[in-house]
Amino acid sequence: MQAALDAYFAEQTKYPADNAGLLNAGINTTRTEKEIEAKDPWGKQYKYDVSDGNTKYVVYTGKNDVQGQSNTYVAGRGTSGESDPPEVITTSGGAPTTE
Secondary structure, eight states, X not given: OHXXXXXXXXHHXXXXXXXXXXXXXTOOBOSSTTEEEEEOTTSOEEEEEEETTTTEEEEEOSOSBGGGOXXXXXXXXXXXXXXXXXXXXXXXXXXOOOO
């Protein structure tokens, strides 16, 4: 997924803003906005978000209690066409952000 997002950025100089853009990047989505059809290892749909004029993104697991800890996700982030490896992150509540 991250490689597809970086390839999209290379062509468009921005990350996809919505489901139509994700589909154009080759990433299938559900009917829910910014929800990816592919499922994480726990059987939940991956989620997607962008910020900063679509120059930053985060893709994260639908499961929000990875490793048995509340508000813990596996997330991959990218900025300006370069992705970081996915990592386990804990938020203070709510979904991961692009920061």
